[in-house]
Amino acid sequence: MTVVLEDLVSVRRTAMDLLARREHGRVELARKLRQRGACPEMIDTALDRLTEEGLLSESRYLESYIAYRAGSGYGPLRIREELNQRGLPRGDVEQALRECGFNWQERLEETWRRKYSGQLPHDVKERARQGRFLAHRGYSLEMIGRLLSGREFDD
The missing domain is CATH 1.10.10.10 (Winged helix-like DNA-binding domain superfamily/Winged helix DNA-binding domain)
Incomplete structure (x- = not known):
């Protein structure tokens, strides 16, 4: 109708x-x-x-969308792409991601722990599987590599 x-x-x-x-x-x-x-x-x-x-308000929309998607376990690369596909100006998207206040490394770890129960990969195949999942979620390869190599837990 x-x-x-x-x-x-x-x-x-x-x-x-x-x-x-x-x-x-x-x-x-x-x-x-x-x-x-x-x-x-x-x-x-x-x-x-x-x-x-x-x-x-575009800025309110950006803030709301980023918070929602980050809360669902998505990273900045994926969120950026989704917002660009929705026709929002690239500069506004970049600024909103910079100003959102999220610690993306913590979000990555939280998403990884929820999916894999905090179990580091035991072989190359498992590492690749976990890496693909996290990359698809929108996290950078550098962040993923640091997490899966165990360097994230050395703090």
């Missing part, structure tokens, strides 16, 4: 309903409004007004 958004009030109301559920980026919100039948001019007008009123 597709609802066609024919006037500015309905476009704004729909945008606010979407924002009430969770933060959205401007590109993502515009896409959802287009899918619901709103014309581009009304979308731009409504989103500009929501931004002016502080109801739509």
Whole structure:
């Protein structure tokens, strides 16, 4: 069932309903409004007004998204790529990742402990398997190598 958004009030109301559920980026919100039948001019007008009123904020969206994905065990490389695919400016994404305050090495260790119960790999095949999992999650090879070689635990 597709609802066609024919006037500015309905476009704004729909945008606010979407924002009430969770933060959205401007590109993502515009896409959802287009899918619901709103014309581009009304979308731009409504989103500009929501931004002016502080109801739509890219920085809040970035902060929320990074916290959610990091809490799910994903690393900075994966989060960066996902945000870039969502149409957010690369500079804003980089700044948000720098300012998020997460210790990515600790997040890596937590993700690894949750998945592998803190068991260091006993052979090359197991090390490769664990490394692939952590790389897919978005952690750098340097961080993974340090963790899997046991150097992380020397502190």
